[in-house]
Amino acid sequence: MNDLVSFVKETYDNLRQMPELGLKEFKTSSYLAERLKSFGYEVKTNVGVTRVVGVLAGGEPGPVIALRADMNALAQRQPFILFKEYLRQNNTRN
Numbered sequence: 001m002n003d004l005v006s007f008v009k010e011t012y013d014n015l016r017q018m019p020e021l022g023l024k025e026f027k028t029s030s031y032l033a034e035r036l037k038s039f040g041y042e043v044k045t046n047v048g049v050t051r052v053v054g055v056l057a058g059g060e061p062g063p064v065i066a067l068r069a070d071m072n073a074l075a076q077r078q079p080f081i082l083f084k085e086y087l088r089q090n091n092t093r094n
Contacts, residue, residue, distance in 0.1 A: 011035065017089075019073030025050045028071050 018027045029050040033043045041054035 015071075021075060022072040023049045025071050032071065 014031065015028060018031065020026065020028050029045060029052045033045050033052045033054075036043050036052065036054035039056075041056050044053040044055075047053050
């Protein structure tokens, strides 16, 4: 369970560092496609513009599950503390 928590936190932290507006999620879709491939999914990219489809085929016939998620950021002002963190991580003087 700790591995799953670590994986989710790492993924969240990585995605948070690459906010992209709708239909411009090129880094995000590439990152997610690589993550899905690493788990053995068949991955289709550039579906529509930046959509990613991951298919994990089972060995037996049976029910199918589909999951969908949005991955675009919202254009909004960020609190000053996040801006300062961005400056710190990018070695930019404030």
